[in-house]
Amino acid sequence: SAVISQKPSRDICQRGTSLTIQCQVDSQVTMMFWYRQQPGQSLTLIATANQGSEATYESGFVIDKFPISRPNLTFSTLTVSNMSPEDSSIYLCSAVGAEAFFGQGTRLTVV
Amino acid sequence: GESVGLHLPTLSVQEGDNSIINCAYSNSASDYFIWYKQESGKGPQFIIDIRSNMDKRQGQRVTVLLNKTVKHLSLQIAATQPGDSAVYFCAEKTTSGTYKYIFGTGTRLKVLA
Numbered sequence: 001s002a003v004i005s006q007k008p009s010r011d012i013c014q015r016g017t018s019l020t021i022q023c024q025v026d027s028q029v030t031m032m033f034w035y036r037q038q039p040g041q042s043l044t045l046i047a048t049a050n051q052g053s054e055a056t057y058e059s060g061f062v063i064d065k066f067p068i069s070r071p072n073l074t075f076s077t078l079t080v081s082n083m084s085p086e087d088s089s090i091y092l093c094s095a096v097g098a099e100a101f102f103g104q105g106t107r108l109t110v111v
Numbered sequence: 112g113e114s115v116g117l118h119l120p121t122l123s124v125q126e127g128d129n130s131i132i133n134c135a136y137s138n139s140a141s142d143y144f145i146w147y148k149q150e151s152g153k154g155p156q157f158i159i160d161i162r163s164n165m166d167k168r169q170g171q172r173v174t175v176l177l178n179k180t181v182k183h184l185s186l187q188i189a190a191t192q193p194g195d196s197a198v199y200f201c202a203e204k205t206t207s208g209t210y211k212y213i214f215g216t217g218t219r220l221k222v223l224a
Binding site: 004006031033035041042043044045048056092094099100101102103104105 | 145147152153154155156157160200202204209210211212213214215216217
């Protein structure tokens with residue numbers, strides 16, 4: 001299966017700042033998704049990153065807080081804006097080719 | 112709303128025994144299901160999948176069973192090994208409009224030596 005490179009792998013950020021997470025796939029994929037995973041919990045879908053158009057957000061997630069870009073079929077970014085400690089979590093990029101696979105995740109701590 | 116849930120949050124099994132991890136889903140329109148394994152500090156790793164037109168699929172030491180009548184999915188791991196210790200998630204692919212993958216609660220599998 002394809003490989004996803006996600007960076008940064010971890011970061012510690014000050015509240016009120018923003019962090020942009022990058023997701024690079026080594027082959028073209030049809031769909032890309034962003035998930036959030038709180039420690040010890042399951043994955044919650046934030047949004048579907050649509051190539052060349054606005055992302056499709058799930059209930060409880062909004063574009064102003066989590067702007068997403070997907071300029072081509074192999075790359076996407078997720079920005080966590082105006083962070084608070086409640087945003088501390090693992091953020092995961094997923095891509096769908098023959099199957100749905102994941103990057104290693106970004107562990108974000110907001111202090 | 113849609114949900115995919117698991118019956119047991121933690122499962123402990125003796126090394127060499129078989130493990131069975133269960134999952135219930137609520138969207139009868141879902142047509143594709145995946146089991147993932149997640150080790151500490153890593154992203155979920157694809158294990159095995161099954162389409163809704165099947166009721167059983169086998170891989171290497173793993174079998175997935177799908178019962179659409181009761182909307183139940185299970186993952187069977189034969190001869191469980193210490194390396195199988197991880198959290199296991201089921202996910203369903205929903206196809207209302209565009210498609211997306213919804214994850215279940217997760218089961219932590221502990222393999223006892």
